Amino acid sequence: LGWPAATADLGYFFPTSLLVTGYDIIFFWVARMVFMSLEFTGKLPFDRVLIHGLVRDAQGRKMSKSKGTGVDPLEAVDRYGADALRFGLLAGNAPGNDVRFHWDRVEHGRNFANKLWNAARFTLMNSGDLDDPVMEAPVELPDRWILARLRRAIEEADRLLGRLDLGEAARRLEDFTWTELCDWYIELVKVRLHGQDPGARRRAQLTLRRTLTATLQLLHPFLPFATEAIWQHWPARTGLLCRTLWPRAGDYPADAEAERTMVPIMEVIRAIRTIRSEFNVPPASRATAWLVVADDQVARALEAGRDHLVQLAGLEGLTMVREAISPPKGSATAITAGAQIHVPLRELIDLDREADRIRRQLASITREVERSRQKLADPQFLNRAPAEVVAKEREREQESAVRSEKLERYLRTLG
Structure with a gap:
């Protein structure tokens, strides 16, 4: 110098x-x-x-x-x-x-970059006919929600980067991108993007492109090559991504009501999806569900999100009641913070065949639990095996015991 x-x-x-x-x-x-x-x-x-x-x-x-x-x-x-x-x-x-360096951490980084790439490609494929990208005030619940969540993500990233907590800032932005944007918002707007209502389609396109633009800017310090490569295909870009301004939280509307409303909707969708997965319900099978909802605010939220519940939970019928009911025999039940969910399984799967499958799994896991407990009761194993091996065996025994209890609960559900 x-x-x-x-x-x-x-x-x-x-x-x-x-x-x-x-x-x-x-x-x-x-x-x-x-x-x-x-x-x-x-x-x-x-x-x-x-x-x-x-x-x-x-x-x-x-x-x-x-x-x-x-x-x-x-x-x-x-x-x-x-x-x-x-x-x-x-x-x-x-x-x-x-x-501690583990290759699976690097693989996770690659998978996240692929997730972002696919989200950007989906956005470009479904907004290519957006000729006048002037943003309007969001109307639909998913649009209001994702912009409010984007605002919070920017606020948290600003706070974490301001105190030089780079790792937590990266984790928070990954959570927003992977979970809230890709797993939820993109799935929620697919019906509008492929629907016949041009106004609803345009609002979904605008919100999706606006959110992805800010997401690329937020992730650029952490994924500079992938985000810059995506930016070269971005509509109406000017120069390099690294020369654009960092997003400002104040440019995106706060909407606490939309955030509160989406919480019970996502909880119910997640619970029904878990039931479908646990009982091997085929993806193409459309289920019916009964929701027992006592709280007025939760009931209004679920009613506002009825179409989203049907779409993302794979339902053909949804009934909401305010009083407790006796579900049909062979119904799976789940409980969220604001609702009790009953999904009749008889029309979806062969209950006897599913029960046989679960009994076989339960027998296998019971044998694993017994083997682990015998090992952990052996003084020679405890004294001679390395501490990490003993700890791994204890963890295996606990996981198998939890799985065993869950399978027993499934059998009781199937009757």
């Missing part, structure tokens, strides 16, 4: 604002930078220091080329991509904590 001469570069780049470094070189490098800067310039070289942990191997050992515990980052990039490696190491990691 031209020191000791007072050059323009020195005045612009020194001092800086933030140093990012590992805790292992605080004394060897960071402290010496402070000493030298104060000695020769009379200034601190930076205002803040973000101290991060080390990347260790899967057993928590420090990576060493000589010991064979290292991982070649170029190999990881070749296999999964630079974004997958970056996101896998970053997401959910607390500031200052070491990171």
Whole structure:
């Protein structure tokens, strides 16, 4: 930078604002930078220091080329991509904590990048005829909800990045993108996008494109290559994504009512989907459901989302009542915060055949539980096996016991 001469570069780049470094070189490098800067310039070289942990191997050992515990980052990039490696190491990691390297973390980063890519492709495929992308005030419940959730995601990202909690910021944005945007909103608007109402279709297109645009901007620091590649296909883009402005929460409407209304709708859909999965109900089979709802606010919310319940839970009939009922024999029951759900199974599956299948599973799991308990009761196993092996066996026994209790409950449901 031209020191000791007072050059323009020195005045612009020194001092800086933030140093990012590992805790292992605080004394060897960071402290010496402070000493030298104060000695020769009379200034601190930076205002803040973000101290991060080390990347260790899967057993928590420090990576060493000589010991064979290292991982070649170029190999990881070749296999999964630079974004997958970056996101896998970053997401959910607390500031200052070491990171244990597991390939499944990198695979998760790749899967998330693929999820974002598919969401963007879906948006482009279903909004190509949007010739006048002037945003209107959202009307439909899903549109109001996703924009309110986007606003909250931006607020939380701003707060977390402001305190340099990069891992939690990445996790929160992943949760918004994967769960709220892809798993819920996109599924909710498919009917409108493929429907015959041009006004409803246009409002869904506008909201989807607006939300994806902000999502790409929010995720760009964490997935720079994937988001920039998507941006090159984005309608009406100007320049590079990295040159666009960071989204402002105030540009998106707050809507606490829409957020409250969507909660019981999503809980009921999730509960019915769980019932269908647990009892092997074929995806093409349309179920009927009875909802017992005592709370007025929950009842209004579920009535407002009736079409969404039918669509996403795979229903052909939905009845809501305010008083408790005696469900038909062979009905599966689930309870959410505001509703009791009954789904008759007799018309959906062969109850006797399903009961036989569950009995076979239960017998197999019961044998696993017994084997685990015999192992854990053996003093030689407890004394000689490594602690992690014993812990794994205890975990296996507990998981099998929970599964066994669940299967017994299913059998009681089937009668």
